[in-house]
Amino acid sequence: MTTSTAFVPSTGGGPVSTTPVDAVSLEARAAALCTRSIKTTSKRAALHTTIRCIDLTTLEGTDTAGKVASLCQKAIRPSPGDPTIPSVAAVCVYPEMVEHAVAAVAGTGVAVASVAGAFPAGMSAPAVRVADIADAVGRGADEIDIVLNRSAFMAGDLGRAHDEIVAAKEACGSAHLKVILETGELGSYDQVRRASMLAMAAGADFIKTSTGKIPRAATHPMVLNMAEAIRDYADQTGVVVGLKGAGGIRTAKQAWHHLVIVGETLGSEWLNPELFRLGASSLLNDVLMQIQKLDTGRYSGPDYVTVD
Template structure:
């Protein structure tokens, strides 16, 4: 059983009256086949440090606002400088090969197009299981990410493979629908066999300062997920400032999101190194205060191996080596996988490879 999922603490935090359905206690952990085959986290110590300030933050609307507005501000210049500094690290040879394999195992292979067909999802699922059939020892990716109506196809193809099925839901990508519609969206994905749910927050409500509304929606979606891991998409490209990104990340963590995810991939800018670092810092701080491990998923705009390795360096330096694990860090990407496979071949075969040697998605 996967005891690490941050069920207890977060649900307890959500309880004091803030959520629309505060009666639901901690869900039984490990009910669904979540992220099968991935490494499991050690359980947090039984004497969980339930931070008084954190539980107070979710008591009501105004205390939530006070908490989020009271988060320390971010120095954008310093943050971007640090991101640029870490990006200069040189990862070569064996370390690079290991980084590539780790990055492959962290990929959420994504197709979120209006033109998606069951056939495309089937071929994507085949690629997810064996990304490069010509090369032995290439790990499977972490999950396949599709729209809810294609979850059933993906789940059928990936049964027993250890590759998760992630589904976007809650009126992705805009998130502009009534809560009931969003919850129905989530339930349909869960019923079809999704093991992970990617929800979008209501950016309109967040930017208007209605933090409580966003919080309640995340809590409601979390309950509709019935134990599946929940990724909360902040859509950082629409939040405007790093301070807002930090507030949104904490809001998602307080509401019990298992992942904080940068973007839908439909808005530019999407995942940038500084933004990912803000999220990594948030989960690291969350771990320091509660002992729970939460995950981060940058998505959109990461296309090259170099970008991916830079993100891994940031993961190691900002959050810590514990996060160098597909359970706690993912890449939401489609074209990244091909570049990783090409670079892997280049490392193995000793000469540059070309796009003719990997599948066209």
């Protein structure tokens, strides 16, 4: 049995406590929520909400200015033939690509998120990571996605993991800070719950499941676990933190089950891009194909959406 850990929010106030997680109940509740059936008009609304909450992502070593520009066009107008389809929330790129993305989405309402801080492992000197964040902000990123220092966290050096997030938050200035816990590496729901509280206490605007670089990423129980952490934190401090699921979300059905989980746990006011994001690349095409199915009554195929 792990003891609960109390964190003192860097924004002030008393310590917040971490609730231990009952893994069996958590998975059972997530599974129950994933049986929710969503049809017709609700389905269309869920698909549109999904699109509005997507951080359309490309994080490849082969990314180029041209690839980022075409990703941005897709982010602004996911379906060129259908103006009723909303834009996505943001594009998510590497710092080196931020300027290209900023130029492409200027004036459209689509934000630019950049991973930074030696993403995806975070295994660089603290000063280097902070400089990386400042660089991405300087290039014009509206949102910064950093990774939790899992090395410090897993070694029990929670103070260091915490202080580095505080430093990252400072380096962000007015940019929003999302902290990636990399749930697949933390080992247990309890550890994820504790890491969530730590990140929120350190000042994260969003907590995010994964980098997308390792398997076992944004599973439904894991998103439920983090949503409950956000609810606990809001209950204790009044501070509202956003949630981003990323990694392995490929189908519209997976996505709307995430909406159900977040809506049922945190309330429907969370179901907007200010407080909920889905980091994904191939998800958008699947959502568009589902919308085509609703429009035409026929099953669509990958030939009828744009190639990424």
